[in-house]
Amino acid sequence: MSGSHVHAxxxxxxxxxxxxxPQAKLVALIGFVVAVVxxxxxxxxxxxxxxxxxxxxxxxxxxxxGFVARRMLIEAPFVAFAVFLPLLGGGPKVDILGLGxxxxxxxxxxxxxxxxxxxxxxxxTVVATTEVPxxxxxxxxxxxxxxxxxITGFMIRYIDVIGSExxxxxxxxxxxxxxxRWLWQVGPIATASGALFVxxxxxxxxxxxxxxxxxxxxxxPELERQPVPALEWAVAAALPITAxxxxxxxxxxx
Numbered sequence: 001m002s003g004s005h006v007h008a009x010x011x012x013x014x015x016x017x018x019x020x021x022p023q024a025k026l027v028a029l030i031g032f033v034v035a036v037v038x039x040x041x042x043x044x045x046x047x048x049x050x051x052x053x054x055x056x057x058x059x060x061x062x063x064x065x066g067f068v069a070r071r072m073l074i075e076a077p078f079v080a081f082a083v084f085l086p087l088l089g090g091g092p093k094v095d096i097l098g099l100g101x102x103x104x105x106x107x108x109x110x111x112x113x114x115x116x117x118x119x120x121x122x123x124x125t126v127v128a129t130t131e132v133p134x135x136x137x138x139x140x141x142x143x144x145x146x147x148x149x150x151i152t153g154f155m156i157r158y159i160d161v162i163g164s165e166x167x168x169x170x171x172x173x174x175x176x177x178x179x180x181r182w183l184w185q186v187g188p189i190a191t192a193s194g195a196l197f198v199x200x201x202x203x204x205x206x207x208x209x210x211x212x213x214x215x216x217x218x219x220x221p222e223l224e225r226q227p228v229p230a231l232e233w234a235v236a237a238a239l240p241i242t243a244x245x246x247x248x249x250x251x252x253x254x
Contacts, residue, residue: 009071011128015061016235018129021228022138024236029126031240035247036118041111043250050118050243054125057239061129068124075120082109082116132156162200169196 012018017025032054039046058068086096089105127135136153140146169192178188208216 009124009127010131011063011067013062013129015129017057017061020129020236021226021232022130022134023141024138024228024232025126025130026135026138026142028236028239029122031237032122032243033119035240035243036115036122039115039247040250041107041114043247046246046250047114047118049246053239053242054118054121058121058125061125063125063128067128068121071124071128072117072120075116078112078116082112085109085112158200158204161203162196165199166196 032050036047036050039050058065085108086101086105087099089102089108091102091104093100094103094106095101130138132153136149139149139152173188173192
């Protein structure tokens with residue numbers, strides 16, 4: 001099943017993490033992210049340990065740091081939101097670079113930034129070391145509802161298709177002299193967006209009809225289940241267990 005669809009988020013590699021069972025990686029990801037979220041925002045040292053653990057995994061998998069950084073841009077809206085918290089928050093103020101910033105707002109911004117960054121980086125690492133079909137297979141083996149895995153699989157696969165269609169439409173518009181520079185020139189873009197929606201809907205209808213003609217009944221076929229060795233589960237659990245031990249030590253030893 002591996003290799004049938006290589007997504008742009010995936011980075012080919014030969015590390016043990018790449019070869020690990022996808023369900024083990026997903027469980028490790030969930031355990032690690034929950035540990036990060038459970039870490040008190042004041043425990044700066046604990047976040048340093050979480051970051052070091054994740055950094056070690058990224059180094060071990062030989063993922064290019066530029067590759068990971070570019071795919072972490074998805075958190076940019078949350079970063080932008082966090083930047084304004086110190087300026088808008090209430091309570092005691094502290095002077096930083098001539099600006100009066102809310103102490104509570106600073107802690108809130110730190111909480112969002114550090115937890116969001118670690119969570120996104122961990123997710124990017126798992127997706128970069130696991131191909132899309134394997135991720136879906138892992139979700140299925142973890143008893144995730146099949147309707148959810150089917151919708152997710154189609155969404156991921158057809159994002160590429162719709163993206164290619166959009167690029168072709170932009171090329172055609174540029175070839176016809178479309179070069180918008182002002183807000184009132186966005187009319188053709190709105191028209192193209194509507195055309196893209198119609199094309200995507202029609203393509204989805206054709207794909208569904210083709211699947212029904214091949215026996216699709218609304219449920220994806222059973223995936224072959226292969227047991228994961230206990231050693232592999234233990235290796236995958238090392239990261240979240242270490243993260244949780246760090247959280248517990250932080251709570252016991254303030």
